[in-house]
Amino acid sequence: MAVAGGKNGTGGEGGLRDRKKLRRREDILNAARLLFAERGIDGTTMAEIAAAVQVSPPTVFNYFGNKDGILIALITEGTRTARTVHLQKPPRTDTDFATVLTGIFTDVSGRTLDIAGKRVWRYAEAAAIRHPAAPLACEYRIVEDSLHLSLTERLAPYDMRLRSGGPADPAQLAQVFYDAWNPCFFALICDDGCTLDQHRADVDARFRPLAGMIFEPGFLRQPVLKPNPEPS
Structure with a gap:
């Protein structure tokens, strides 16, 4: 049984890592939404989306393809x-x-x-x-x-x-x-x-x-x- 707040609980390292991933995913979506509205989808690159969130382009590809x-x-x-x-x-x-x-x-x-x-x-x-x-x-x-x-x-x-x-x-x-x-x-x-x-x-x-x-x-x-x- 996992103990709340322990290493494998929702409050532990795994839970913190999941929350960070979810937050980064939301940040990428929000940045893309703004860039798409401003420049259009064809006029926006994955590198520009990555730069807006201060992550690497492969990170964006890993999340969304x-x-x-x-x-x-x-x-x-x-x-x-x-x-x-x-x-x-x-x-x-x-x-x-x-x-x-x-x-x-x-x-x-x-x-x-x-x-x-x-x-x-x-x-x-x-x-x-x-x-x-x-x-x-x-x-x-x-x-x-x-x-x-x-x-x-x-x-x-x-x-x-x-x-x-x-x-x-x-x-x-x-x-x-x-x-x-x-x-x-x-x-x-x-x-x-x-x-x-x-x-x-x-x-x-x-x-x-x-x-x-x-x-x-x-x-x-x-x-x-x-x-x-x-x-x-």
């Missing part, structure tokens, strides 16, 4: 954290549902830009298209699947009623509005001068007529939540 490895770590770890925060937000019923949807999706946009700057996302989008079998593209698709699941979970609490009278599938509706949001997000990252407020207006302009065609007017005007299940 290459720049795409750094980018994958930035995207996957950032989106994992963002999803956790995203799902903690309580569902809103104090405004119309088109506004709710715009808020959900523009929140995704803002948190995405918190993970990495526009230049990074432009590179990731282009790389995923150019090299669809590469690890970066595969990881990008996983992130998109995770985002769709997160959006589905954000819509699931609402007692959504449709104009058609049919059942409301949160996953299908998440996909419909994701497809409407995605061109707006692409326009946001392609225009360095576009602000989140402008992006919000663009998303709302797309969502409002679409929501009007899909949802029953009463629910659209005053969204309600599904009743809590009775305790067994």
Whole structure:
């Protein structure tokens, strides 16, 4: 049995070494994020990232392999954290549902830009298209699947009623509005001068007529939540 604070415990030499490695890894990611935003990924070298953290280039290679490895770590770890925060937000019923949807999706946009700057996302989008079998593209698709699941979970609490009278599938509706949001997000990252407020207006302009065609007017005007299940 290991003794806390001993040589093999979490407070001993092994634990200290692990913490230093984790801190160095975070320092490398933070330096890369800043350099990628300033110079672009193609304009940044592994040596420059290493110099910013005051480590050797082989150290950076040992942690991440290459720049795409750094980018994958930035995207996957950032989106994992963002999803956790995203799902903690309580569902809103104090405004119309088109506004709710715009808020959900523009929140995704803002948190995405918190993970990495526009230049990074432009590179990731282009790389995923150019090299669809590469690890970066595969990881990008996983992130998109995770985002769709997160959006589905954000819509699931609402007692959504449709104009058609049919059942409301949160996953299908998440996909419909994701497809409407995605061109707006692409326009946001392609225009360095576009602000989140402008992006919000663009998303709302797309969502409002679409929501009007899909949802029953009463629910659209005053969204309600599904009743809590009775305790067994």
